[in-house]
Amino acid sequence: MIKPENQVSIPTRIPAGPRLSIPLRFRDRRRVTILLTLIVLAYVTLMTLPTMIPNHFKLGAALVSFTENIKIMFLQPHLANTTFVTLLGALGQSILLAFLTTLIGSAIAFFFALASTRRLAPTYLVLGIQSFMAVIRAIPTVLWVLIYSVVFGLGANAAVVGITFHSVAYLTKVYADSMDELSPGIIETMQAMGLKKSAIIRQAIIPYLIPSYLSWTFIRFEINFADAIAVGAAAGAGGIGYQLFMSSSFYFNFHEVGVMVYMILAFALVLEIISYRLRSVTHQ
Amino acid sequence: MLTVNHLTKSYDGEKMSLTDVSFSVRPGEVTVIIGPSGAGKTTILRSINQLIRDDDGEILFDDTDMRQLNRRQLRQARCRIGMIFQNYNLIEPLTAIENVLHGCLGTKSNLAGIFSMYRNREKEEALQLLQKVGLGEFAYQQCRNLSGGQKQRVGIARALMQRPKIILCDEPIASLDPKSTVTVMDILRDLAVNDGISVLINLHQVDIARKYADHVIGINNGQVVFDNRAKLLSDVAIANIYQKNVNTEGSLVHEF
Amino acid sequence: MNSDVQQINRFFSKKRFRLTLIIVILGMAYVGASIGLGFQTHSLLNVQDGIAWLIQNFIPNEASKGYWNEILQQLFRTFLVAVAATTCAAIVSLFLAIVGAKTLTPAITVSWVIRAFSSLLRNIPIVAWAMILLFSFKQNDLTGFLALFFMTLGFLTRAFMETIEDFGTEKVQALQATGATYLQVIAQGLLPEIAVALMSWILYMIENNVRDATLVGLLTGTGIGFIFNLYFKSLRYGAAGLVVLSVIILVVSVELISNLIGRLLS
Ligand SMILES: Nc1ncnc2c1ncn2[C@@H]1O[C@H](COP(=O)(O)OP(=O)(O)O)[C@@H](O)[C@H]1O
Numbered sequence: 181m182i183k184p185e186n187q188v189s190i191p192t193r194i195p196a197g198p199r200l201s202i203p204l205r206f207r208d209r210r211r212v213t214i215l216l217t218l219i220v221l222a223y224v225t226l227m228t229l230p231t232m233i234p235n236h237f238k239l240g241a242a243l244v245s246f247t248e249n250i251k252i253m254f255l256q257p258h259l260a261n262t263t264f265v266t267l268l269g270a271l272g273q274s275i276l277l278a279f280l281t282t283l284i285g286s287a288i289a290f291f292f293a294l295a296s297t298r299r300l301a302p303t304y305l306v307l308g309i310q311s312f313m314a315v316i317r318a319i320p321t322v323l324w325v326l327i328y329s330v331v332f333g334l335g336a337n338a339a340v341v342g343i344t345f346h347s348v349a350y351l352t353k354v355y356a357d358s359m360d361e362l363s364p365g366i367i368e369t370m371q372a373m374g375l376k377k378s379a380i381i382r383q384a385i386i387p388y389l390i391p392s393y394l395s396w397t398f399i400r401f402e403i404n405f406a407d408a409i410a411v412g413a414a415a416g417a418g419g420i421g422y423q424l425f426m427s428s429s430f431y432f433n434f435h436e437v438g439v440m441v442y443m444i445l446a447f448a449l450v451l452e453i454i455s456y457r458l459r460s461v462t463h464q
Numbered sequence: 465m466l467t468v469n470h471l472t473k474s475y476d477g478e479k480m481s482l483t484d485v486s487f488s489v490r491p492g493e494v495t496v497i498i499g500p501s502g503a504g505k506t507t508i509l510r511s512i513n514q515l516i517r518d519d520d521g522e523i524l525f526d527d528t529d530m531r532q533l534n535r536r537q538l539r540q541a542r543c544r545i546g547m548i549f550q551n552y553n554l555i556e557p558l559t560a561i562e563n564v565l566h567g568c569l570g571t572k573s574n575l576a577g578i579f580s581m582y583r584n585r586e587k588e589e590a591l592q593l594l595q596k597v598g599l600g601e602f603a604y605q606q607c608r609n610l611s612g613g614q615k616q617r618v619g620i621a622r623a624l625m626q627r628p629k630i631i632l633c634d635e636p637i638a639s640l641d642p643k644s645t646v647t648v649m650d651i652l653r654d655l656a657v658n659d660g661i662s663v664l665i666n667l668h669q670v671d672i673a674r675k676y677a678d679h680v681i682g683i684n685n686g687q688v689v690f691d692n693r694a695k696l697l698s699d700v701a702i703a704n705i706y707q708k709n710v711n712t713e714g715s716l717v718h719e720f
Numbered sequence: 721m722n723s724d725v726q727q728i729n730r731f732f733s734k735k736r737f738r739l740t741l742i743i744v745i746l747g748m749a750y751v752g753a754s755i756g757l758g759f760q761t762h763s764l765l766n767v768q769d770g771i772a773w774l775i776q777n778f779i780p781n782e783a784s785k786g787y788w789n790e791i792l793q794q795l796f797r798t799f800l801v802a803v804a805a806t807t808c809a810a811i812v813s814l815f816l817a818i819v820g821a822k823t824l825t826p827a828i829t830v831s832w833v834i835r836a837f838s839s840l841l842r843n844i845p846i847v848a849w850a851m852i853l854l855f856s857f858k859q860n861d862l863t864g865f866l867a868l869f870f871m872t873l874g875f876l877t878r879a880f881m882e883t884i885e886d887f888g889t890e891k892v893q894a895l896q897a898t899g900a901t902y903l904q905v906i907a908q909g910l911l912p913e914i915a916v917a918l919m920s921w922i923l924y925m926i927e928n929n930v931r932d933a934t935l936v937g938l939l940t941g942t943g944i945g946f947i948f949n950l951y952f953k954s955l956r957y958g959a960a961g962l963v964v965l966s967v968i969i970l971v972v973s974v975e976l977i978s979n980l981i982g983r984l985l986s
């Protein structure tokens with residue numbers, strides 16, 4: 181399917197500077213890697229799909245019921261067990277939770293990133309911190325919240341700390357990656373002028389980092405908003421997620437779920453607009 | 465001023481990049497190092513302020529050996545050595561004046577570096593330096609909006625802000641158009657003649673070297689093959705510097 | 721001269737003022753949000769309590785060894801479901817993205833419809849997906865699979881669409897100018913060029929879905945998430961610790977494999 185050699189040659193303007201041509205050997209390696217990965221994925225999928233449908237399962241009935249519920253959700257949203265104001269408050273809680281965890285996470289992660297970028301830190305520190313963060317990242321947010329609800333008691337403290345954990349681990353990696361992309365020449369230049377490390381960080385690294393710092397932090401905010409909802413539902417940590425969980429698995433009221441989903445979608449739309457604006461600002 | 469004795473360097477422990485390099489640089493003169501790509505020009509320059517650690521030799525800057533300094537002493541010594549790069553290495557998101565002011569941060573405290581605290585005298589000097597290189601009205605422009613020649617001149621102003629005794633220039637004009645080349649080289653020449661700063665420049669354009677240098681050092685395959693006044697740089701000497709037979713390996717290195 | 725210095729001072733003061741303003745606003749927002757949520761800042765200083773508790777209680781003990789079989793089995797199922805959901809979603813996404821990318825789309829309205837659809841799928845919370853599906857499909861792997869599938873479909877359609885659009889209009893037009901048909905352009909010009917980018921998106925999503933599968937399992941009562949909840953709620957912490965450990969090992973290995981593939985592709 182994928183044959184890089186057979187591709188039609190595309191007339192483009194020749195870029196200035198030396199042209200990079202990948203030796204055939206490497207192109208082959210890519211092709212083989214992609215093909216092998218696709219084969220493995222296809223095999224796993226084909227083997228798994230049939231085993232997923234349990235015996236005596238009425239797929240047709242399930243599908244009908246599913247479309248019915250989707251219809252109820254989107255076409256007949258209305259409230260029964262709670263009020264709109266309550267839901268608005270719950271949505272606000274989830275947004276605050278996402279905001280607070282992103283703020284704390286981005287501040288802490290910035291320092292971890294400084295200590296784990298190849299541009300500034302010794303290799304053992306880079307490897308140490310990045311492996312530690314990989315382990316933290318590997319544990320799903322909801323497990324962190326569950327664990328901390330036992331230690332701190334169920335509530336805001338557990339939710340904030342739990343979500344922050346994952347945020348720090350994620351942001352440390354992406355910030356450090358952004359710093360790694362900085363040309364080593366820049367830092368060398370500052371060192372050649374005799375600048376101290378603190379001055380190099382403030383005067384050289386931060387100015388370059390700002391655009392990617394903002395966009396990654398914003399992406400993390402979107403993730404944290406989704407996590408705040410999930411955690412509210414799965415760990416009973418409150419917010420719109422908890423309401424969603426109650427309506428769908430306690431009252432089985434999909435009309436109400438519809439209202440909440442619309443509210444969440446409205447906020448997501450706001451975020452999308454902000455992210456669009458942010459991108460056009462940082463990309464100038 | 466600056467004397468380099470028996471400098472030796474190998475990056476991989478096998479191939480010698482510098483072999484027994486000795487020369488000295490006099491104040492108030494433009495000294496140009498010429499040689500083919502991969503000859504070791506950059507390695508020499510970066511050894512002087514110890515951006516790369518050489519293997520053996522002696523680098524006497526104001527009678528102290530740069531190689532013997534500890535980290536703090538090295539940092540202090542670097543404050544008085546200006547450096548200019550082929551690709552300018554400015555902090556592009558910041559303005560020209562901020563970049564120039566970075567030149568005096570080496571001698572200031574951590575706090576001053578973090579909060580960009582400069583004395584009025586320093587601010588005045590930074591602006592004067594920008595005016596000196598003809599960029600007075602660009603002081604508040606972000607450097608990423610400047611042209612290549614302008615960026616290089618900001619780079620020079622930044623180096624001058626260090627009040628350097630010597631300025632090291634690694635291919636300062638390799639990315640510039642002919643007109644900017646003349647401007648930049650004129651400024652560098654002026655620094656040597658009027659301010660008494662030693663200027664050490666890596667070049668691979670022989671005609672420019674002839675026009676601007678007082679003293680020329682020719683490098684081929686990590687060895688000094690010419691070390692004399694610029695007016696004695698004959699065509700035979702140039703052919704000798706640029707000959708390729710010494711060691712075919714490694715002398716074909718792409719510059720960027 | 722003096723007025724020049726004043727101008728520089730004004731420049732730095734303005735920068736400093738802006739920075740201070742941002743810090744003050746964020747600080748106030750922090751305090752406001754903490755009060756609004758009932759969050760106490762000092763609990764950040766007690767983070768180590770959680771870790772200590774984790775280390776004390778989650779150490780798998782003799783009793784928890786008996787759970788290995790069940791955990792490994794559920795872990796493997798969860799992994800399979802995550803991979804299958806990602807792969808299926810990737811296939812549908814690729815089709816949607818090709819039809820929807822602005823550079824290739826047959827009509828711009830189609831592009832907008834697909835864009836809106838993918839945005840809808842992405843932004844419906846996974847909790848809602850899990851709950852609606854649970855109601856109709858009941859407690860089994862299919863529910864988790866579908867929840868992951870819909871989320872991933874939303875993400876990948878958008879990601880693939882952007883990858884294709886980055887490929888550029890001129891290149892597509894240049895290909896069409898050579899007389900290639902629509903399908904030829906896609907199969908021989910486009911896909912080989914973007915295959916590496918698509919692959920890295922798929923690998924990223926698999927990684928993500930293995931993690932999210934735990935959450936979905938928790939909500940729908942299937943897979944590794946379900947047994948974690950079971951052990952945790954019944955205070956069998958040793959066994960729950962074993963689950964956490966196994967999830968760490970799985971996610972880290974998936975990440976390592978995907979890094980390896982990424983390096984082979986670069
Ligand atoms: N970072 C490095 N690692 C290994 N070898 C290097 C490195 N930098 C330079 N070299 C080698 O050292 C020699 C001299 O390089 P360089 O000083 O950059 O030459 P020039 O600046 O004259 O072009 C070359 O043969 C090059 O291959």
Ligand SMILES: [Mg+2]
Binds near residue numbers: 505506635719
């Ligand atoms: Mg060089």
